[in-house]
Amino acid sequence: xxxxxxxxxxxxxxxxxxxxxxxxxxxxxxxxxxxxxxxxxxxxxxxxxxxxxxxxxxxxxxxxxxxxxxxxxxxxxxxxxxxxxxxxxxxxxxxxxxxxxxxxxxxxxxxxxxxxxxxxxxxxxxxxxxxxxxxxxxxxxxxxxxxxxxxxxxxxxxxxxxxxxxxxxxxxxxxxxxxxxxxxxxxxxxxxxxxxxxxxxxxxxxxxxxxxxxxxxxxxxxxxxxxxxxxxxxxxxxxxxxxxxxxxxxxxxxxxxxxxxxxxxxxxxxxxxxxxxxxxxxxxxxxxxxxxxxxxxxxxxxxxxxxxxxxxxx
Amino acid sequence: xxxxxxxxxxxxxxxxxxxxxxxxxxxxxxxxxxxxxxxxxxxxxxxxxxxxxxxxxxxxxxxxxxxxxxxxxxxxxxxxxxxxxxxxxxxxxxxxxxxxxxxxxxxxxxxxxxxxxxxxxxxxxxxxxxxxxxxxxxxxxxxxxxxxxxxxxxxxxxxxxxxxxxxxxxxxxxxxxxxxxxxxxxxxxxxxxxxxxxxxxxxxxxxxxxxxxxxxxxxxxxxxxxxxxxxxxxxxxxxxxxxxxxxxxxxxxxxxxxxxxxxxxxxxxxxxxxxxxxxxxxxxxxxxxxxxxxxxxxxxxxxxxxxxxxxxxx
Numbered sequence: 001x002x003x004x005x006x007x008x009x010x011x012x013x014x015x016x017x018x019x020x021x022x023x024x025x026x027x028x029x030x031x032x033x034x035x036x037x038x039x040x041x042x043x044x045x046x047x048x049x050x051x052x053x054x055x056x057x058x059x060x061x062x063x064x065x066x067x068x069x070x071x072x073x074x075x076x077x078x079x080x081x082x083x084x085x086x087x088x089x090x091x092x093x094x095x096x097x098x099x100x101x102x103x104x105x106x107x108x109x110x111x112x113x114x115x116x117x118x119x120x121x122x123x124x125x126x127x128x129x130x131x132x133x134x135x136x137x138x139x140x141x142x143x144x145x146x147x148x149x150x151x152x153x154x155x156x157x158x159x160x161x162x163x164x165x166x167x168x169x170x171x172x173x174x175x176x177x178x179x180x181x182x183x184x185x186x187x188x189x190x191x192x193x194x195x196x197x198x199x200x201x202x203x204x205x206x207x208x209x210x211x212x213x214x215x216x217x218x219x220x221x222x223x224x225x226x227x228x229x230x231x232x233x234x235x236x237x238x239x240x241x242x243x244x245x246x247x248x249x250x251x252x253x254x255x256x257x258x259x260x261x262x263x264x265x266x267x268x269x270x271x272x273x274x275x276x277x278x279x280x281x282x283x284x285x286x287x288x289x290x291x292x293x294x295x296x297x298x299x300x301x302x303x304x305x306x307x308x309x310x311x312x313x314x
Numbered sequence: 315x316x317x318x319x320x321x322x323x324x325x326x327x328x329x330x331x332x333x334x335x336x337x338x339x340x341x342x343x344x345x346x347x348x349x350x351x352x353x354x355x356x357x358x359x360x361x362x363x364x365x366x367x368x369x370x371x372x373x374x375x376x377x378x379x380x381x382x383x384x385x386x387x388x389x390x391x392x393x394x395x396x397x398x399x400x401x402x403x404x405x406x407x408x409x410x411x412x413x414x415x416x417x418x419x420x421x422x423x424x425x426x427x428x429x430x431x432x433x434x435x436x437x438x439x440x441x442x443x444x445x446x447x448x449x450x451x452x453x454x455x456x457x458x459x460x461x462x463x464x465x466x467x468x469x470x471x472x473x474x475x476x477x478x479x480x481x482x483x484x485x486x487x488x489x490x491x492x493x494x495x496x497x498x499x500x501x502x503x504x505x506x507x508x509x510x511x512x513x514x515x516x517x518x519x520x521x522x523x524x525x526x527x528x529x530x531x532x533x534x535x536x537x538x539x540x541x542x543x544x545x546x547x548x549x550x551x552x553x554x555x556x557x558x559x560x561x562x563x564x565x566x567x568x569x570x571x572x573x574x575x576x577x578x579x580x581x582x583x584x585x586x587x588x589x590x591x592x593x594x595x596x597x598x599x600x601x602x603x604x605x606x607x608x609x610x611x612x613x614x615x616x617x618x619x620x621x622x623x624x625x626x627x628x
Contacts, residue, residue: 270583
């Protein structure tokens with residue numbers, strides 16, 4: 001891993017992803033007493049940063065691999081990302097989804113041209129179903145977060161941010177499976193100067209916080225959080241990067257996530273999913289730490305069920 | 315009125331307003347079979363295009379007038395716009411609001427430094443209250459939509475859009491009190507070449523549609539529309555401009571407004587108020603008319619009660 005690998009990746013995937021906008025709000029800056037720069041991956045193709053990692057992971061495959069297609073298991077944004085990235089690269093995408101996934105998510109995958117295989121809603125069942133497709137079709141498995149090319153692809157969001165704002169003190173990202181924060185950590189390491197990367201995690205699914213404390217990958221016994229993108233756990237590819245580069249993970253309560261989400265809707269006038277709001281919630285919670293700092297905030301995505309918005313309910 | 319007046323206004327108010335972003339979506343273009351350019355006045359200061367007209371109307375006053383302050387009556391965006399514009403120009407703002415206006419709206423005005431006078435919720439009561447302030451304080455009354463300097467200020471949104479996209483076939487705006495569409499019509503007349511301006515109006519408050527048909531200002535007997543910014547009626551200053559420049563107003567149903575609003579949230583990932591969505595609803599409804607055209611869409615504002623979003627309820 002070096003700076004050149006990251007630069008090359010940025011150039012490679014550029015034609016297939018959006019360079020997303022960076023927004024600011026004087027009012028939000030006043031609330032936290034710092035300068036915030038929101039990197040709007042909710043504006044990314046298919047609505048989330050996952051498009052970056054999926055695109056890079058597919059583009060790194062050989063001709064022979066591309067011919068046989070790719071497979072992943074996900075009920076969320078990565079399923080859509082692989083479907084759309086594969087479509088735009090003219091590659092076949094097999095998506096393993098739990099049979100109880102909402103129809104709206106299945107439709108999104110189908111809309112982007114993915115081929116769905118349904119399975120029982122357990123970790124074993126989805127891994128087995130994916131393995132079966134790898135064996136039967138010869139397709140290449142791409143893990144949503146624990147895959148180095150996915151991580152490197154994800155790094156390009158922070159690289160773009162650091163190109164535009166080269167004097168950030170911090171970048172804050174949500175932490176779910178670890179693919180975004182690991183990519184962001186690599187970006188900061190090679191392009192960020194003194195910039196430090198901090199994670200934001202729901203207290204209700206704080207495996208990464210505990211993993212950083214114990215030094216080994218910890219699990220969640222329950223994941224009762226509104227931030228549905230952050231219920232997953234770290235993996236052996238991304239954890240070493242996180243352990244080396246990330247010094248702090250801030251845990252936030254559910255009410256703090258919803259309050260931050262509401263501020264983003266009200267003040268930035270943009271639609272984000274709850275996972276994205278954890279980063280602002282963490283800054284608000286620890287604002288004494290961030291006073292007068294320049295902080296990049298990765299808003300990870302905007303795919304939310306509009307009929308289930310939490311405003312006024314918490 | 316001439317081109318120079320509009321150009322001067324653009325320059326004059328520039329330091330006090332945002333040049334707002336223009337967004338596009340391939341998916342929305344595919345749905346309507348046209349190219350859409352969304353001018354995001356929801357990103358404007360205080361969250362709506364009204365900031366432009368309020369700023370210009372105040373900046374056109376004499377030193378003597380400025381010293382005595384300004385007054386308006388509004389329970390919506392114009393109240394906030396006058397409060398904020400007055401604050402940033404160091405002028406006193408008196409805002410007449412109906413006593414039953416939601417506290418959240420009163421708080422927004424107070425937050426921007428406006429001085430609220432409450433009145434009974436009738437047209438007469440608010441006009442009387444405003445007149446009283448004019449007499450007592452010597453403040454200058456600024457009507458939210460039926461004031462030429464407000465209209466000229468509003469024109470700057472479309473001027474910015476036409477500067478960036480000089481080959482638009484149409485610009486569509488919502489029609490409420492007529493101040494936005496009249497300003498947009500002036501912008502198109504002097505900067506738009508062949509660009510035509512079309513209005514979008516809820517069928518439940520279609521006074522402008524009927525006014526254009528009859529040639530005189532018509533009233534609404536009821537205004538039972540979710541597009542709360544569009545319940546007001548045209549005035550004698552803006553109607554002559556509209557009558558001369560606007561050839562068509564498209565009426566849309568409530569369900570069409572909500573469906574368009576949902577598309578904007580889902581696909582553009584931005585927060586707009588229902589009034590803004592009427593413009594996209596009109597394009598979708600009449601899409602045969604707009605096939606393969608380049609269309610500017612003014613998204614008028616983004617101040618919406620997040621606990622009252624209509625998704626899944628229509």
